[in-house]
Amino acid sequence: MTPTMTSTDRKVTFPDGRSVRPIGLGTWNLGSYPPLREQAVAALRRGIDMGADLVDTAEMYRNEDLVGKAIEGRRENIYLVGKVLPTNASFKGAIEACERSLRKLMTDRFDLYLLHWSGPFPIDETVGAMLELQRRGLILSWGVSNMDVAEMDDFYATAGGPTCATDQVLYNLAYRGIEYDLKPWLTAHGMPLMAYSPILQGRLAESPDEVVESIAREHGATAAQIALAWAIRDGHTIAIPKSGTPAHAEENMRALEIELSAEDLDRLDAAFPPPTKKTPLFTI
Numbered sequence: 001m002t003p004t005m006t007s008t009d010r011k012v013t014f015p016d017g018r019s020v021r022p023i024g025l026g027t028w029n030l031g032s033y034p035p036l037r038e039q040a041v042a043a044l045r046r047g048i049d050m051g052a053d054l055v056d057t058a059e060m061y062r063n064e065d066l067v068g069k070a071i072e073g074r075r076e077n078i079y080l081v082g083k084v085l086p087t088n089a090s091f092k093g094a095i096e097a098c099e100r101s102l103r104k105l106m107t108d109r110f111d112l113y114l115l116h117w118s119g120p121f122p123i124d125e126t127v128g129a130m131l132e133l134q135r136r137g138l139i140l141s142w143g144v145s146n147m148d149v150a151e152m153d154d155f156y157a158t159a160g161g162p163t164c165a166t167d168q169v170l171y172n173l174a175y176r177g178i179e180y181d182l183k184p185w186l187t188a189h190g191m192p193l194m195a196y197s198p199i200l201q202g203r204l205a206e207s208p209d210e211v212v213e214s215i216a217r218e219h220g221a222t223a224a225q226i227a228l229a230w231a232i233r234d235g236h237t238i239a240i241p242k243s244g245t246p247a248h249a250e251e252n253m254r255a256l257e258i259e260l261s262a263e264d265l266d267r268l269d270a271a272f273p274p275p276t277k278k279t280p281l282f283t284i
């Protein structure tokens, strides 16, 4: 039986005006165990059937061929996000890396291309490569990942910097530090946040906190779904959970249907307090 697509009109808008659903599909470690590759492809397709319109990949994940296979025939409905390794992020290196990734993905463009984390090349050079890739039509927009406020300020100050579309960072109930400064910075600059590891690499689902479990019960939901509903609660965040199993991919997309109440959010704040001072950005 074909699963019914999740019913939601919730969208998050990027600075160029394009919108996506606030839950997309992560792909790190997807298909890394060869016997489960077919299942991984099926999981991505299930997520897409359930309404996911964003797929997040990276040259580092070494599975762009698998992702390409999963989105084959559906590419036009997908907002495809790729990432260049910092060690490849010179002007020439980033262009070559992007071309390589696109070949593996069997497509002709990324919707969004990110610098995976800061590296050895001057940021003006990497931004220059991003703008050149955009000029050539190989990427439609660009952004960064794992950058804290000071680095965002530096990027923003480069020529072309203000066209940066997003910062993709660790964000989940257990890691809320960015709410102190980075999240407001992104909002003030009109950029949505991309929240990676929104289920804390499965830990928020496997050994959920009592409060999360009790809220999940009240919503007839799972702990993973509560973690996702919480991550996307502000309308400016896109969570990108990874799942290699079709059932989890479906479950994650159904989190779009959950609206947490003010009381739920208060209880979650008490269990996972928001930051009261600057903490350095955590990365995975």
Ligand code: NAP
Binding pocket: 025, 026, 027, 028, 029, 056, 057, 116, 145, 146, 168, 169, 195, 196, 197, 198, 199, 200, 201, 202, 203, 205, 206, 224, 225, 240, 241, 242, 243, 244, 245, 248, 249, 251, 252, 284
């Ligand atoms: P995550 O999405 O928080 O967690 C993935 C883990 O949770 C997997 O073990 C998965 O197992 C499990 N899971 C997923 N849905 C579940 C459900 N409904 N119930 C129970 N378990 C569930 O962690 P992540 O993969 O680290 O982060 C997500 C994505 O963010 C990555 O795949 C990647 O695309 C991106 N990311 C980016 C960076 C960066 O530096 N920019 C860093 C980390 C991650 P199953 O596969 O068995 O479902």
